[in-house]
Amino acid sequence: MAKEKIEVGVIGLGKFGLELALNLRKLGHNVVGVDTSEERVKAAKPYLAQVFQADGTDPKTLEQLSFQDFNYVVVSTGDSLEASVLVVLNLQEIGVNKIWVKAISVAHKKVLSRMGVDYVVFPEHFAAKQLAHKLSTPGMIEYLSMGNDILIKERQASDWAGKTLIDLDLTNNYQVQVIAIRKNGSEELNFVPKANESLGENDVLIMIGARENLLKLPEN
Structure with a gap:
């Protein structure tokens, strides 16, 4: 079965917004990008089929671009908390169903959560936490923000050679x-x-679990 394409609007084509848009395109989804900066719009045009120099704080503009019909809209408006909040209010006003927002601070994240935003991402906070876990947990591949510090960790079978997962x-x-x-x-x-x-002996196991439980595994 073919993977279902989704329509995503991305407001703000800075580093985070553009990278997100590019990855969504690589995954085969339709992306419409919007930014007030002519330079950013030009930078995005070779990669995105639909890019507009427009103001996301204007609800009429969003409506004209059919943002209310998208499956998701991602707001990544740089360092302006005020612009981010105004864009979210406009999206809610025109009836956007799923709004995801990049937060620039803990306070911003709290405001967005209280506004009923579907998903708030704080990239710097997440990246710092992931790096901290990677430094302190040998063999960690990825930190998952799922509560209880869920990690993905790899371990060479070594002393488990000849045994099965059942054993x-x-x-x-x-x-x-x-x-x-x-x-x-x-x-x-x-x-x-x-x-x-x-x-x-040379097999490598990829395991998922809470950090405290993964650290209880015997060293190989």
């Missing part, structure tokens, strides 16, 4: 779950690995 019973013993295995050091991931298949 290890990591879910019951450590409350972590193996989501993939790289066989014999390969870069290719084998997702949903067979629980009754013996592990090789």
